[in-house]
Amino acid sequence: xxxxxxxxxxxxxxxxxxxxxxxxxxxxxxxxxxxxxxxxxxxxxxxxxxxxxxxxxxxxxxxxxxxxxxxxxxxxxxxxxxxxxxxxxxxxxxxxxxxxxxxxxxxxxxxxxxxxxxxxxxxxxxxxxxxxxxxxxxxxxxxxxxxxx
Amino acid sequence: xxxxxxxxxxxxxxxxxxxxxxxxxxxxxxxxxxxxxxxxxxxxxxxxxxxxxxxxxxxxxxxxxxxxxxxxxxxxxxxxxxxxxxxxxxxxxxxxxxxxxxxxxxxxxxxxxxxxxxxxxxxxxxxxxxxxxxxxxxxxxxxxxxxxx
DNA sequence: TGGAATCCCGAGCAGTTTTGTCAGATTTAT
DNA sequence: ATAAATCTGACAAAACTGCTCGGGATTCCA
Ligand code: FES
Ligand code: FES
Numbered sequence: 164x165x166x167x168x169x170x171x172x173x174x175x176x177x178x179x180x181x182x183x184x185x186x187x188x189x190x191x192x193x194x195x196x197x198x199x200x201x202x203x204x205x206x207x208x209x210x211x212x213x214x215x216x217x218x219x220x221x222x223x224x225x226x227x228x229x230x231x232x233x234x235x236x237x238x239x240x241x242x243x244x245x246x247x248x249x250x251x252x253x254x255x256x257x258x259x260x261x262x263x264x265x266x267x268x269x270x271x272x273x274x275x276x277x278x279x280x281x282x283x284x285x286x287x288x289x290x291x292x293x294x295x296x297x298x299x300x301x302x303x304x305x306x307x308x309x310x311x312x
Numbered sequence: 313x314x315x316x317x318x319x320x321x322x323x324x325x326x327x328x329x330x331x332x333x334x335x336x337x338x339x340x341x342x343x344x345x346x347x348x349x350x351x352x353x354x355x356x357x358x359x360x361x362x363x364x365x366x367x368x369x370x371x372x373x374x375x376x377x378x379x380x381x382x383x384x385x386x387x388x389x390x391x392x393x394x395x396x397x398x399x400x401x402x403x404x405x406x407x408x409x410x411x412x413x414x415x416x417x418x419x420x421x422x423x424x425x426x427x428x429x430x431x432x433x434x435x436x437x438x439x440x441x442x443x444x445x446x447x448x449x450x451x452x453x454x455x456x457x458x459x460x461x
Numbered sequence: 462t463g464g465a466a467t468c469c470c471g472a473g474c475a476g477t478t479t480t481g482t483c484a485g486a487t488t489t490a491t
Numbered sequence: 492a493t494a495a496a497t498c499t500g501a502c503a504a505a506a507c508t509g510c511t512c513g514g515g516a517t518t519c520c521a
Binding site: 337339340341355356358359362369370371372373374375376377 | 464465466467468469470
């Protein structure tokens with residue numbers, strides 16, 4: 164039950180873009196250095212994000228990335244599903260949609276199916292309810308008062 | 313974001329035990345064959361479950377496993393955390409408890425931390441709210457009416 | 462008392478996924 | 492022209508998953 168680094172890095176990268184929203188393209192190097200991430204790795208994550216229409220890119224010198232929409236229109240759920248695939252805690256839940264092969268043999272008789280559905284719904288609800296704007300607001304609101312370490 | 317077969321198999325196995333609750337020990341072979349699981353693999357899952365006090369075992373011929381508590385006293389969350397480890401969608405959330413090493417450098421400044429906490433809480437709430445008894449009740453309640461396939 | 466059934470335990474292993482690295486091609490501002 | 496940047500695909504180490512196997516220990520039953 165882990166969210167991979169793909170998801171986490173993507174969120175922080177797009178949060179960084181959100182902070183610069185409206186101020187032209189931001190090169191990947193800046194994001195990577197600022198957050199201490201591998202530029203090469205981050206590069207790979209931007210590919211699906213661009214194809215999904217979450218970010219836009221400008222090539223060449225003085226180029227970079229920028230959000231394709233307003234921060235309040237991009238949810239954390241979108242970001243994570245884009246780079247990690249659909250939120251399905253068990254493969255069975257995927258089958259109903261695509262269903263070229265059906266890994267869920269006893270779908271209607273399976274007593275546990277309801278559990279996984281509830282978990283997925285719950286996660287989707289949480290992640291779909293948080294936007295990049297939310298993160299910015301929360302960060303501004305926090306006082307950064309005395310932290311133990 | 314997957315729940316591994318460890319978690320799923322354990323839940324179905326313990327559900328099977330719940331169905332036989334009060335009727336003596338059930339050998340692993342029966343569970344495995346009934347659910348179409350590998351007996352050898354299931355054996356490995358029972359080890360942590362026994363150590364965690366969820367099941368009791370009786371060795372020797374005519375032995376087997378039984379629930380250590382009533383079905384209504386065993387939550388799905390307990391089962392899954394026992395075999396898969398704590399529900400922490402990111403490692404950072406683990407650190408605060410044990411914390412021999414601290415993977416979460418900027419815990420108090422990290423804007424994304426709140427997201428992962430919400431997700432974990434949400435999952436824990438769902439899984440902690442479902443017991444083996446719940447599953448049995450739901451299954452009895454369902455009419456098993458016309459299912460497409 | 463002698464199997465036979467059954468749990469107990471650790472080692473090992475093939476396949477997949479994760480987490481990157483790298484080299485080079487392409488585009489564009491200056 | 493040159494430098495800055497994105498684009499793309501190939502590759503690889505490490506971790507994880509999903510098992511399998513072999514042998515040991517315990518207990519029931521005939
Ligand atoms: S067999 Fe697919 S959810 Fe149980
Ligand atoms: S650095 Fe640990 S939660 Fe962000």
